[in-house]
Amino acid sequence: MHRAVVAVQRLDVPACFRRQAGEELAETLRARQREGHLPDPLVLALPRGGVAVAREVAAALDAPLDVLVVRKIGAPYQEELGVGAMAGDEVPLLDEDALRHLGIGEAALAPVIERERAELRRRERLYRQGRPAPDLRGRSVIVVDDGLATGSTARAALRFVRGQAPGKVLLAAPVCSPEGAELIRAEADEVVCLYRPAAFMAVGLWYQNFDQLSDQDVLEALHVQL
Secondary structure, eight states, X not given: OXXXXXXXXXXXXXXXXXXXXXXXXXXXXXXXXXXXXXXXXXXXXXXXXXXHHHHHHHHHHTOOEEEOOEEEEEETTEEEEEEEEEETTSOOEEOHHHHHHHTOOHHHHHHHHXXXXXXXXXXXXXXXXXXXXXXXXXXXXXXXXXXXXXXXXXXXXXXXXXXXXXXXXXXXXXXXXXXXXXXXXXXXXXXEEEEOOSSOOOGGGGBSOOOOOOHHHHHHHTTOOO
C-alpha cells in the first residue's frame, strides 16, 4: 500500500494556540475531504493535548469526535525517557534498541506497564462515561495529536486503529519532527503534517501556550456531562 506524507515544511513556524493549530490543520483536511479522499470520516484525538486540536478538525469535517487513549511507557526511574507505548488492550509496543542500550529487561518494565495500563483504563472509563468505543470498520479514521516528536505513541495508536479494519488511516498533527513523521509512514495511509521544522527540539516550543489540559477539558470537548 502506498504511504504518503502530506506536509508543508516551513522553518519559520509561528507560535500559536492549540485551537488555532487545529483550525489550520482542519483547513488542509477539509480540502482532502472535498477531493473525495476522506469518505465517512471519524476523528480520534490522542488525549489530552490532541483533543483541543481534534475538536476543530471534527467540526470542519462534520465528523464524530472521540478519543483514543495511548500511554507512553517510561524507563524505570526515568519516566520522561520513553521506551514504548500502549493502546487499548494491545501488547505494548516497545523500543527494543532503547531497552538494549539502557540494559533494561522486559521484566523490569512490568510494574511500569501495569501502572500505565491502569491509568489508560481509568481515562477510558472517565472519558467514555459508559459509551461504547466507536466502530471503526470501513471508515476514514483520522488520528489527531497536537504534535509528533518521537512517534512512539502515534505508532501504538495507529497499530491499534489498523487492527479495527478501518477503510483508511491518517495521522494528522500541526507540527512534527522529520524523524517522527518518517517513522510512522509505514503505519498510516497518510501522515498529514503542516510543519516539519528541521530544528524540532520539542512539541511545546511551537506553541505560544502549551499548558497541560485536564480531564475536565477533555470531557468538555467531548460534550460529556458528569
